Amino acid sequence: MSELLTVSNLRKSYGERVVLDDVSLTVQQHDVICLIGSSGSGKSTLLRCLNLLEDIDDGIITFDGREISDPRVDAREVRSRIGMVFQAYNLFPHLSVLDNCTLAPRRVHGVRRADAEARALSLLEKFGLADHDAQHPDRLSGGQQQRAALVRALCTSPTLLLLDEITAALDPELVGEVLAIVRAEAEAGMTMVIATHEMAFARDVATSVCFLDQGRILEQGPPAEIFSNPREERTREFLRRVLPD
Amino acid sequence: MSEWSPSPHELERRRLRRQLRTRSVLIATVMTVVAFVVLTLGITGSPGWASVKEYFFSRDDAREALPAIWDAIWLNIKMFLVAEVFILIFAMLIAMARVSRSPWLVPLRLVAVVYTDVVRGIPTILLVYLLAFGMPALRLGGLPTSAFFWATVALIISYSAYVAEVFRSGIESVHPSQWASAEALGLSRGQCLRHVVIPQAVRRVVPPLLNDFVSLQKDTALASAAGVFEAVFVARDYGNYNFNYTPLVVVACFFIVLTVPLARATDWLSAKYRRRELAGVL
Structure with a gap:
């Protein structure tokens, strides 16, 4: 420890x-x-x-x-x-769920698009959002949005x-x-x-x-x-x- | 609250923050000075600078033309102020007609759509020609014949169409949940617009609105096409007689002086609204 x-x-x-x-x-x-x-x-x-x-x-x-x-x-x-998730989800409404999740890995961490998407998709699937990756956040229920926000935070593998x-x-x-x-x-x-x-x-x-x-x-x-x-x-x-x- | 005094660590941090701030100010100053020096050298070093300076930046000609321009610019200001009031009113009415949903208002909506489509497509200067020369030529009793009047009307017609679209985009940018919550309180659609949606919309479109008004201030110069003796006309007139175009630069300076305070005032206003409404969020 x-x-x-x-x-x-x-x-x-x-x-x-x-x-x-x-x-x-x-x-x-x-x-x-x-x-x-x-x-x-x-x-x-x-x-x-x-x-x-x-x-x-x-x-x-x-x-x-x-x-x-x-x-x-x-x-x-x-x-x-450090990953952070907010009370009001704060997903970016102009991006699909998948693009929300790959934005930081690609732009901040320099991960290649294919790798970032593979990781995001596997996390989305793990958390029951497999079919929603192409949708925009406003289409999802609150619970789904917050799960997507969690996935977005986890995609960068924060400490x-x-x-x-x-x-x-x-x-x-x-x-x-x-x-x-x-x-x-x-x-x-x-x-x-x-x-x-x-x-x-x-x-x-x-x-x-x-x-x-x-x-x-x-x-x-x-x-x-x-x-x-x-x-x-x-x-x-x-x-x-x-x-x- | 119990009395608190910053720890040595915090004092050190404040010193560091100050130091960083000083550094940014320094960088900003040096960069600005360098940029201006380079720009000045580049322009004044050009081969034709001497003659450009004589034709466009002659102190004597500026002084000589100033009184006439000073008198004429009031015409521009008057035209702009009158037009602005009518533009705001007409544009808002057109925008409201376009977002209306009542079946009774369908003809009005249609007129509004056609109006914006057609008027936005016509160059403003053609509208000035058409109205300033065409309307008096109709020889209808009771209608004013002054070119100033009709040039102002042309500006109002043209800019109402632009500004209406600005208002409409503002209205449509307000989230549908605002309509829903206002309608849920029992407000009529008109009341929703008047009390909930439009106040939010107007705040959002202040910067593009300002853009259009600065543009309008400058387009008052189009009245010169109809023979109105406004500032640009005066300056051009002087140029044609004296072969010196310094007065045009003087007029440009006048226009800048007119628009800058307006820009600062709207910046201040939007910053105030932001601070008040986003206080808890940031």
Whole structure:
């Protein structure tokens, strides 16, 4: 086991509003970290900071042993090794599913078209989208679109996968088919940081769960501990509200 | 919030960011200066530069022609301002007619389609000729005969067709889900257009709209074809008498001065809308 990603004393604010305050987190290889907490607690912002989509206001982020929060670091190089999936899928509507999936491998990683398409097709097939590769995203259901977005992120073989509430826009029936992919990736050893509202999923898949509240990681631990015996009163209150019975 | 002061690491990072920013500013400055120097040397070094300078960039001729151009340019401005108001109104009506779905309005839709197809196909200068010389020749009582009036009408007719298409493309770029959610609230199709779709469409088409208006400002010069004594006419007149075309350059400068503030104003406006509407997304 080695540290793939570390975050120490991260701070992010938009003007006066502090969104992340003194956040520290360590992600080992093959870890699945689930970030839970109410909307606005900073989960999404944390993921965006990890991908260098946001400039941070203090703290250090290292990835693969190198500080990536250094302004001299080439953000594109870092992002080319990190996959990200968004809540609203963000597939490119003017491209077919297959072209969505092969864009980055071909343009960023320099993979030949035939190879990129072969890999994309095999992943699409694996995740039940075999017949949809030629279609445009808007033709697909939400669940299919999100699975396609996952495939798009996986096509570049990232070392780290960031998932930002990827099931929040789906109806319950479709949540399962998307989470099945994530589960399969977790079992295959993919390192992931996941912001999620799916508590049952987090309990099953996570190696570690972080509870975020008002921009701080209030409590972190293995899922068994966080879900059955939380230390903080605030965590207990949150879980009472989101968990049935 | 608890008091927080940046860590030494963060201070170092800020210093680095500043340094990188300074570097980009430096690169930008050097590149700009180099580009301009090369361009200037290239032009002034050309063999015919001396005579070009005399014919097109003579200070004395510029000074001499300036008062007449200054007076005439107001005619261009007046023509442009009047035409713009009517163009916006007519173009929007045509665009709305083209996207209407009511069976009652089918004839109107047909007229709108034919109008844009035909008018866009005619060179504006021909419209100016046709109207400015043709309409007074009809000798219909009550119709104005001034060339200024008919040249303005020609511009309105021509540009309404272009601008209508700009509006229509804006209307069609609004996602169908916006129609659906407005109709779901019980709004009529007209109300959907008026309150939901058009406001979004107009914002999107501001840059191409500006394009057309800058073009319109310049096309007010076409009125000279009908004998309207506007700025380009004045400048050409001066050139023909004095064998010096500097006044044309002066007029060009006037047109630039007119369009730049408009361009900056619309940039500022679109940036404002963007900031307000995309605040949470970026």
